[in-house]
Amino acid sequence: MYTLAAYLLAPLYCAALLWRGLREPGYRSGFGQRFGFGSRLASRTVWLHGASVGEIQAAAVVVGLFEQALPGIRLVVTATTATGLARAQALFAGRNIDVRYLPLDLPGAARRFLARTRPRLALILETEIWPNLFLACHRAGVPLVLASARISERSARRYARLGVFRRALEQIALAAAQTPQDAARLQALGVACGRVQVVGNIKADFTVPAGVSARGAMLRARCAPARPLWVAGSTHEGEEAQVLEAHRTVRQRHPASLLVLAPRHPPRFQAVAAWLTREGVPFVRHSQLASLDTAAITAAQVMVVDGLGQLLDFYAAADVTFVGGSLVPIGGHNLLEPAALGRPVLTGPSCANAPDIARTLLAGGAARVVGDAAALAMAVVALLDDPADRQRMGAAALAAVEASRGAATRLWALIAPLAGDSSLVTEPVQSGP
Helix, strand or coil: CCCHHHHHHCCCCCCCHHHCCHHHHHHCCCHHHHHCCCCEECCCCCEEEEHHHHHHHHHHHHHHHHHHHHCCCCEEEEEEEEHHHHHHHHHCCCCCCEECCCCCHHHHHHHHHHHHCCEEEEEEEECCHHHHHHHHHHHHCCCEEEEEECCHHHHHHHCCCCCHHHHCCCCCCCECCCCCCHHHHHHHCCHHHEEEEEECCHHHCCCCCCCCCHHHHHHHHHHHCCCCCEEEECCCCCCHHHHHHHCCCCCCHHCCCCCEEEECCCCCCCCHHHHHHHHHHCEEEEEHHCCCCCCCHHHHEEEEEECCCCCCHHHHHHHHHHHEECCCCCCCCHHHHHHHHHCCCEECCCCCCCCCCCCCHHEEEEEEEEEEHHHHHHHHHHHHHHHHHHHHHHHHHHHHHHCCHHHHEEEEEHHHHHCCCHHHEEEEEEECC
């Protein structure tokens, strides 16, 4: 019944992808990969999957472990979203890594994907459960690992209603859970007790890429050399209005302050710009920064980040950071990125995507929760008024990030026996059609 439903829904899903591709060309490219087609790799590989940008960032940590321990290894990295794929392509350019879309969860697509990528080991970052793909891995003899696995109580209840998900999880070779609660839920859903270990969240092993601090300093010198600057990163629909309301209050206390607004999804870049125009807010786009004179930048109250891969640079330039997806019921986005840059972190109450990280930062005094626009404005104003408090929170953020590290090392200790097969180590090969 599950597979029948997948076949029936596949045309609708593909139509939705093509429709979305009118706004985001990335959803049109590599369309055949959704059905398991793509280049055929000549050597055995290790396959890592991350759904979108956050998981791909975490995958980069694991990729580094494989490259260090097994030089010459051929890796395959898959993503579900166009933004995730674009991030993977940027992160892994010029390396012995094949980047492509994850196939739809159809039996034929799963078999074609495995036949073309030839994985010896598969790692799924966090938790995506695809019954047909998991079963295909089992039948092909590919050990499947849920790495840094997390599953909410709500998701666990939903999966428990359908036996097909229990059958899929019974195929897991290893579930490396983020927390004891995640481990208990995975066991209740069918993962054998001896196959579940708690390792922590590998996102905590994130390291700031080289050059970010220097680019942040350049942005600060160009955009706000003598004015306060705060960033609202990875915002969603319904959240920008609250952020702008807060910024209007902030400007009553700090009239020269600049808000950097970074919508989470590329299709919303233009929508947010059009909304700011209707609101009568003077703003500039980051993509146009090189062509703007100093007067135009100084007159702007808001800068819209309308490109991918630039948020870290702006976090590095900021006095105060707010991480979105948290004032709306999304579950919050990566609090560790601004924390790893030593910046004060503000978040809304919706932090279900990484509750352990949120608790660690809050307990250490590195982050604060704001419930609405008024609370956000009050927190930003308080931090802009008190440089010493900003410095204290930034230092606490760095300390919390450092104390949270180690999940990747614990994960590697578990997967090394699965990854140590000499057949994984190959020289780079040219892939054919």
